[in-house]
Amino acid sequence: MNSYFKNLVFAILLFSVIDATAQFGVRAKYNMNSFSEWDIFLNENINENIDKIFPSNIEVGLDYWFRLKTHRIEFMPEIAIGLKSKSSYPTSLPSTGAETSFSYFAFNFNTQIYAFDLTGDCDCPTFSKQGPSLSKGFFFTISPGIIYNTKELTYETVSSSFKSNQINLRLGIGAGYDIGINNLITISPSIQYNLAPGVKFSELQNLEPTTLFGNSFTTSLNQIQFQIRFGFRPDYVKSYGRGRR
Secondary structure, eight states: HHHHHHHHHHHHHHHHHHHHHHHHHEEEEEEEEEEEHHHHHHHOOOOOOOOOOOOOOEEEEEEEEESSSOEEEEEEEEEEEEEEEEEEESSSSTTTTTEEEEEEEEEEEEEEEEEGGOOOOSSOOGGGGOHHHHHHHHEEEEEEEEEEEEEEEEEETTTEEEEEEEEEEEEEEEEEEEOOOSSSSEEEEEEEEEEEEEEEEEGGGSSSTTTTTTTEEEEEEEEEEEEEEEEEOOOHHHHOOOOOO
């Protein structure tokens, strides 16, 4: 886990060297993971209270904000870390159990489309915009990206471990709402569905019993993602004053 926090600290330091007028955001996400075929095999072959090979996990990220000049389409490229997801279950080996884990680094090109205020060309935070709050705050999201993921199978008492690294494309679609606190801060809760096809983990063939997953070593990652973003606009505060609305 320490390596993830080291990389997160590095990312924060990287953002800190950006000019003080930068427009940026911090994101926290809760992912409900489903690995299609693998979860089905688990449910069919293990008589335990285990239904996910890699259960829910937390993702955190940092983004940089920019937008189109004449339409409310906003872009937020993001670097993110998916913290480790673990699951443990019994095996046919005596006196031991197996543990699987899944973690990743990601680049997401988040795009927010304000469909009900598309021609609103005010380059200012939601808090400062005129008009009904629903139309100016509601947005749809499209988020193509890449994840560099690590999957691992470990036996608890026999010191045996199998690891696989892979790069996968990931696409997310969803919707959210901006809550403008003031000219500096906007809070944006959202919900998103992510799909990453072609996830491979051939090392599952080393799992006892070896017939647990058959020959199904490729599946799709499906995520229902609950997200909250804290957006900061120091550029607007610096240009127009903290109290202007």
